[in-house]
Amino acid sequence: MILRNLLRRKTRTLLTTFGIAVGVAAVVALGALAEGFIEGYSAISGGSGADLLVVQDEALDVVFSAVDESVKPALVHPGINEPPVYAANVRPV
Numbered sequence: 001m002i003l004r005n006l007l008r009r010k011t012r013t014l015l016t017t018f019g020i021a022v023g024v025a026a027v028v029a030l031g032a033l034a035e036g037f038i039e040g041y042s043a044i045s046g047g048s049g050a051d052l053l054v055v056q057d058e059a060l061d062v063v064f065s066a067v068d069e070s071v072k073p074a075l076v077h078p079g080i081n082e083p084p085v086y087a088a089n090v091r092p093v
Helices: 002-008 010-046 069-075
Strands: none
Touching: 002 010
16 A cells, blocks of 8 residues: 555656655765864864963954963963963064
8 A cells, every 4th residue: 555655746746755865864974074173163262282271251252362472471381481372363562
């Protein structure tokens, strides 16, 4: 009975199959996109080997963050003379 209905309504069967295929492809694509975002942010935050990541307050994204060099004295550790700056968006004051 099921097979007979599938063969009798070919257009509906074809469109349903196509819709399922598009849905599965969308889920796979979104999963790959999410994995790419995770790898990208991991590379940004851990790629320099720094132990501390300083980000601008209320920044929309880590990439769009810009921090003034005036915060360097607050980051100085007693055993380190000059803290290394690994951020690409550090603005001189």
